[in-house]
Amino acid sequence: MVKVNKSRYAILGMLSLKDFSGYEIKKTMQASTSFFWRETDSSIYPMLGELEKEELVKGKEDSVGGRKRKRYSITGKGKKAFKEWLEIPSEPVKPRNELLLKLFFGNHAKSEIGLQHVEDYRNQLVELGEVYRGVCADISKEYKNSPNLPYWLITLNYGELHVKASLQWCDDTIKQLKKISKGKK
Amino acid sequence: MVKVNKSRYAILGMLSLKDFSGYEIKKTMQASTSFFWRETDSSIYPMLGELEKEELVKGKEDSVGGRKRKRYSITGKGKKAFKEWLEIPSEPVKPRNELLLKLFFGNHAKSEIGLQHVEDYRNQLVELGEVYRGVCADISKEYKNSPNLPYWLITLNYGELHVKASLQWCDDTIKQLKKISKGKK
DNA sequence: TTTGGCATGTAATCCGTTACATGATTAG
């Protein structure tokens, strides 16, 4: 079982949409895939160099308003490698959820602690849900005729359904934790 | 922002439930927390040694049926460190979902590919849901009077709600992908 | 007798993050 680097495919994928500089990839990912995939800039730049060496992408010096940058485009070889990756099965996510770990041992802490954690999480979820709705409205308008739009909405739907499920869980859990702390009195 | 090692707290937490050998921790985690937290044995053994050096746990040579092993128990100092960790906020999960990444770029592949990926995922979810139901029934009986049970059920409920949401998403997505591929013909 | 589970570890690698570093441009 060899471990393969997946950052490369995320970057190749971005470049399959259109040409980007490293900085633009970072920005675009933050605005689009960051809910399920993120790269740090210190992974993007070295990877772009690596991909260029392997001739999967090629970079061109470019400049916008006197500010220089390097813009990359995907090569035929890069497209082929990317498509091959698209076809192979995905590795299952191996989550590490610290909040759940804490709750698992919740009996060892004061009950208000767990409650506080869950309430904080709930607040984050509400915010996140609003972001999703905003993004959904934005891209539905902006990319109305893009063949990519349906796929992007599929990933958004995943986020939205999971936020909904998580909110449900928070409500269940808060109720349950309150019941436990009442029973202890 | 210092990066803290969380394996240590997972292990301390296990030892806060009862005494364990390294191997037992591994086995118990596989059966209980593996849906949201897992450790590999090559992280458990060195960490137990480290924790012992720090006097957060202490190990005793033990033997079962002639087979020797080292069984660890948590110290007062260890309990204190663990409880402190329980109180601090959790780091948000930063997911990397390869399946979603592939679907995001789905327009660049044949539509059957994405469909296959989602259907595979759906099958895994059905299995997982059955496992959850089994575990739920088992522990509800076995730990009927344990004060830990409600907390364990809380983490299970998280899993169940998310499986349900994921199944919903699969169904939505399969429908959507079929619509797209029909439109292309 | 041989397979599988019990039991404990080391070594190597690699991925990802954090911190560090630099400098130009533009908007307020």
Add this chain to the structure above:
DNA sequence: CTAATCATGTAACGGATTACATGCCAAA
């Protein structure tokens, strides 16, 4: 003028996984 954003990187660290290694016991 100064803060924010654009823009591109390097270095170091540490955590997590994989492969490697060993050996006993029990059951089939």
